[in-house]
Amino acid sequence: MRCTNDDEMEPLSLEASSRQVSRDTVTVEIVYSVVTGAIIAALLFFVIASPAFIWDLSSGFHSVVMGLAATFSAAGFVYQVISVLVQLKRATK
Template sequence: MAADPRARRDAVTVEISYAAVSGALLAALVYFAVVAPTWVWDLSGGTAGVLKAVASVLAALAFAARAATLLVRLGTTLKSTAARR
């Protein structure tokens, strides 16, 4: 990380933005991967509803896991950088 406080703050902002965007993209990918069979096989009714509910839960978990992983890594990096000073 940069020594300048503004550069460090900017780097943290970029990392947080990256965590949010990559988490959102992963969530969308997971959602559409689970819901796609409802379109391919023209499922309807209860099966489609269950798949959509499962897809929503899995997408939320994927987002949370991706964002948390990146933010924990950022925190570890910041701590190790601060310890070297």
């Protein structure tokens, strides 16, 4: 049987709990940034590509509109993820 002193274990337990809370916070922020980034990307794609879906465009113009929609939606996703993670880094300092 191993004898331990509960008073000696308490600071370690609080420190471990604090680290777990910190990891949970980072995980939640990462998921938040990815989900909101995906929503922003979908909205940007829909807004930019909607003329190609609504009107009968020539194939060349249709390709340009779809390319722009894909580019802007990807850029919106990356911007959202990076901005949320930078805000998290600033908040943890």
